Amino acid sequence: MLAVTFIEDVLRGVLQGLPPGAVYGLIAIGFVLAYKTSGVFNLAFGAQAYISAGLYFQARNEWGWSNLAAFVLAVVIVAPAIGLILERLIFRHLPPGSALAKLVIAIGLSVALPNLFELVVGFEPVAGRTPEGLLNGGATVFYDPTGLYAFSRDELTALTIAIVSGLALAALFRFTPIGLQMRAVVESPRMTELNGIRADRVSAFSWALSSAFAGLAGVLIAPRFNTLAAPDFFNLVVVAVAAAAIGKLVSIPRAVAGGLGLGVLIALIDTFLPRLSEAQEWIEPIQDNVTPAVPFIVLFALVTLWPALRRSQEQSDPLAGVDPPPPVPAASVRTPFLTILTAVFGVCFFLVVGVVVVTRADVSWLFLITQAVIMSTIYLSVTVLTGFAGQISLCQGAFAAIGGFTVFQLADRFGASVLVAAVVGGVIAATVSALLALPLVRLGRVWVAIATLAFAAFFDAVVVKLPFVGGGGTSLLQGTRVPRPVLGPLDFANDRLFLGLAIVVFLACAYTVTAIRSGTVGRTLAALRGSEVASESIGISPTRARVTAFAVSGFLAGLGGAMLSIQQENVNYASNFAPFAALFWLVLIVSLGARTVEGAAYSGASFSLMDPLIFKGALLGWILRSEERIPGIFPISPKWRFVLFGLTTITFAKHPEGLVEDGKRKAHARVERWRARVRERRQDAEVTA
Amino acid sequence: MTAVLDTRGVTKTFAGVQALSDVSLLVEPGERVGLIGPNGAGKTTFFNCVLGVLRAERGQVLLDGEDVSALPVHERARRGIGRTFQRIELFGESTVRDHLLIAERVRRGDGRLWRDLLGRGRPSADEVAACDRVLEQLGLAELAEEPIEHLSLGQGRLVEVGRALMTRPRLLLLDEPSSGLDRRETADLAATLRAVQQAQGFAILLVEHDVELVANFTSRSYVLDFGTLIAEGPTDEVLASSLVREAYLGPGGGPG
Incomplete structure (x- = not known):
């Protein structure tokens, strides 16, 4: 009897897992399509799914369109159009083989697109507005053909549409010439073009197709969420990548199987974990969070433990050698005159800002x-990890959060010294970072990014909920409180004093970073970035060098996270450090300059000050010397910040050193031209004299 | 005397295709040995097995009598194997001297993080002098401050040699150094290499399909064809043998 119940439970789990699994399969199909035909690891896939889901919802509920019309608009028209636009305007122009640039741009897009959509359509994610499915009564009408599990109408619709579109795609690949061409374009677009095939057309077609799958999946999955919001859809990407990874990123049938498998696995864990936690108490607090974390765990395990996947390195185009090398860093070719000029300008600038801040700034500006x-x-x-080591980490938010939570735990609960706790937080973050790096450092850079994303999502879903990290139940009510430090006579509850402390910490870290860049570690990392095989051939251990970079980076993030929590007197995990929030950090710093301390400083300033200073019109108000004369378009929505910097990542392909470096180089050239002209004029004057 | 390099029955297959079967060869200290063969004979695969970039399925690689078969690439490099690359592998965004400096620093093995943090990570005068000596030998002294992107292919190959020399190799593996160079550049490179090698006394294993360079540069040669050693001996004899001509030109091939 017990065995029969068990088998019934398993079957019920399988049935329950099939509908979401089928949708995961759809996302994975779209993901694999884009990857196969353009080499783009399209992390913006979730953003595209979100746009279609949001548009469907908006058209149906706000504009009163019929279900079918809303579906046609969101999935048949807009979704492929977005794909076409992305391909035409961005991805077509990237040199093949620039896997890192493509990844960075995709990350930028996943920040920019949802915000752009919300601004253009006027869509606002509001809690409690539950998305609806394609058919009316999707969540209320049930069918139970097997007597084991009652499918909702939404679930059956999703399952049917997923199966039909999967079959249609298989037919397209198998029976049409474009299917073969799509496969050829992946290997080398330029080679394919030599054979008389217009690679750009094939690529445009597959982007449109892939994006249509994203849109379809978005509309189908939306009823599973309580609220329609971008971060949930971003997590979908992780699910898609996990499913796609099961097919080694190239096999569509296996990706579908992977998607179905994930769906079923989640349903089974959902069924059996609560029973297990009755026996094992420690599971209870994380029980609800294990299920959403399953894809992350699966993905992380696949990336780190499956040798076949690890060996599938970044694609290399046989004709990639014809691309020109990147430019030399601006500072290395600068004349001494310019160096002095820059230094003088910098010192003056900070003196003026410093005086204004100390004398004029009120509490909110100080903050x-x-x-x-x-x-x-x-x-x-x-800067250390991406700029020096050339690795993209999407879990810096988690490292920073470790710093914040350490201060919270040690100081608030155990009464330890806050400053000591901040350093301990840095050390713990460094340790976690180094341990995380160990299985990752020999992977291709794209895989490092994906694995760190999986870790960030896992940290977010499970680790934060643990009582010894996020504080558990009591902290939900009281918040994760962090006190300000007191050092002898100095009480850092004073905001001006605390600003001083923050500056001291920043300068110390900046010194660390520059010392590392000019020292052995920096040179080793530069060599590895240039050529891994050549570095090894002179005795450099890539593992050791990269683990060091991860550890240093973890420490800086942890210390910074601790400082941020101390400043806000609360960890504020969700708004400060959640994966989707931290994604913007990377976008910002990569756009502005990941190689230099300046780049980091500009990014910090842009993060905090751009919104109040520029978008709210304060700067213009000061210039016009009146708040009344600020034009009516202000305040501009802070969402434009995400759009702006998200789209700026497109310049990464051309200027991987960032806008700050690029601007510096141009300014240098201008100053040098001006000096040359002055010199010429002086010579002319001497000649005529 | 122990051979610098002693490989025993090195065998490697790629997806069922035998790339190397049972390759055994010896390089004595201070010797210049050639490894020749037509395209696709397995020369570069053999190099990669010696260095550890690829793991051989069977066979051993002995360096100065020590079995290094299980060691990763960087450990083998530290034990005295230096190399250059057929498709040139340089570090972007750094100068010619930077290439040698990092190799020197790694050889000295004192690159600890705390030294960097104490501001003691910058190159010492001692290290710069060591690099400049090698640059002088290779005729690159004037280019020391040049960004690597400004160099010609021939100069780039010399930088690779210089970088390898900083590790004080016991054995230098040269992978098709003539590829992409014209006859004069090749001759210049050979002359420079010979001079440096005679001054420092390391051994050279040269993979090449430019027969002329092999004839002028090496005293002894091995011939690889379809992953199997088909001939070995003094270079002029090997090059004259009918078996080698057949491998290069096909059965009944004319004079090479």
């Missing part, structure tokens, strides 16, 4: 400036 300095400290962790 923002302090935040800018602390964010710059956190961003230095990206």
Whole structure:
């Protein structure tokens, strides 16, 4: 009897897992399509799914369209159009083989697109507005053909549509010439073009197709969420990548199987975990969070433990050698005159800002400036990892959160010294970072990014909920409180004093970063970035060098996260450190400059000050010397910030050193031209004299 | 005397295709040995097995009598194997001297993080002098401050040699150094290499399909064809043998 119940439970789990699994399969199909035909690891896939889901919802509920019309608009028209636009305007122009640039741009897009959509359509995610499915009564009408599990109408619709579109795609690949061409374009677009096939057309077609799958999946999955919001859809990408990874990113049938498998696995865990936790008490607090974390765990395990996947390195185009090398860093070719000029300008600028801040700034400005300095400290962790080591980490938010939670636990609960706790937080973050790096450092850079994303999502879903990290139940009510430090006569509850402390910490970290860049570790990492085989051939251990970079980066992020929590006197995990929030950090710093301390400082300033200073019109108000004369378009929505910087990542392909470096180089050239002209004129004058 | 390099029955297959079967060869200290063969004979695969970039399925690689078969690439490099690359592998965004400096620093093995943090990570005068000596030998002294992107292919190959020399190799593996160079550049490179090698006394294993360079540069040669050693001996004899001509030109091939 017991065995029969068990088998019934398993079957019920399988049935329950099939509908979401089928949708995961759809997302995986779209993901694999884009990857296969353009080599783009399209993390913006979730954003595209979100746009279609949001548009469907908006058209149906706000504009009163019929279900079918809303579906046609969202999935048949807009979704492929977005794909076409992305391909035409962005991805077509990237050199093949620039896997890192493509990844960075996709990350930028996943920040920019949802915000752009919300701004253009006027869509606002509001809690409690539950999305509806394609058919009316989707969540209320049930069918139970097997007597084991009652499918909702939404679930059956999703399952049917997923199966039909999967079959249609298989037919397209198998029976049409475009299917073969799509496969050829992946290997080398330029080679394919030599054979008389227009690679750009094939690529455009597959982007449109892939994006249609994203849109379809978005509309089908939406009823499973309580609220229609971008971060949930971003997590969908992780599910898609996990499913796609099961097919080694190239096999569509296996990706579908992977999607179905994930759906079923989640349903089974959902069924059996509560029973297990009756026996094992420690599971209880994380029980609800294990289920959503399953894809992350699966993905992380696949990436780190499956040798076949690890060996599938970044694609290399046989004709990639014809691309020109990137430019030399601006500072290395600067004349001494310019170096002095830059230094003088910098010192003057900071003196003026410093005087204004100390004498004029009120509490809210002081808060923002302090935040800018602390964010710059956190961003230095990206400088080390992305700028020096060339690795993209999407879990810097988690490392920073470790710092914040350490201070909270040690100081609030055990009464330890806050400053000591901040350093301990840095050390713990460094340790976690180094341990995380160990299985990752020999993977291709795209896989490192994906694995860190999986870790960030896992940290977010499970680790934060643990009582010894996020504080568990009591903290939900009281918040994760963090006190300000007191050092002898100095009480850092004073905001000006705390700003001083933040600046000291930033300068110390900046010194660390520059010392590392000019020292052995920096040179080793530069060599590895240039050529891994050549580095090994002179005795460099890539593992050791990269683990060091991860550890240093973890420490900086942890220390910065601790400082941020101390400033806000609360960890504020969700708004400060959640994966989707931290994604913007990377976008910001990569756009502005990941190689230099300046880049980090500019990023920190942009993060905290751009919104109040520029978008709210304060700067214009000061210039016009009146708040009344600020034009009516202000305040501009802060969402434009995400759109702006998200789209700026497109420049990464051309200027991987960032806008700040690029601007510096141009300014240098201008100053040098001006000097040359002055010199010429002087010579002319001498000649005529 | 122990051979610098002693490979015993090195065998490697790729998806069922035998790339190397049972390759055994010896390189004595201070010797210049050639490894020749037509395209696709398995020369570069053999190099990669010696260095550890690829793991051989069977066979051993002995360096100065020590079995290094299980060691990763960087450990083998530290034990005295230096190399250059057929498709040139340089570090972007750094100068010619930077290439040698990092190799020197790694050889000295004092690159600890705390030294960097104490501001003691910058190159010492001692290290710069060591690099400049090698640059001088290779005729690159004037280019020391040049960004690597400004160099010609021939100069780039010399930088690779210089970088390898900083590790004080016991054995230098040269992978098709003539590829992409014209006859004069090749001759210049060979002359420079010979001079440096005679001054420092390391051994060279040269993979090449430019027969002329092999004839002028090496005293002894091995011939690889379809992953199997088909001939070995003094270079002029090997090059004259009918078996080698057949491998290069096909059965009944004319004079090479």
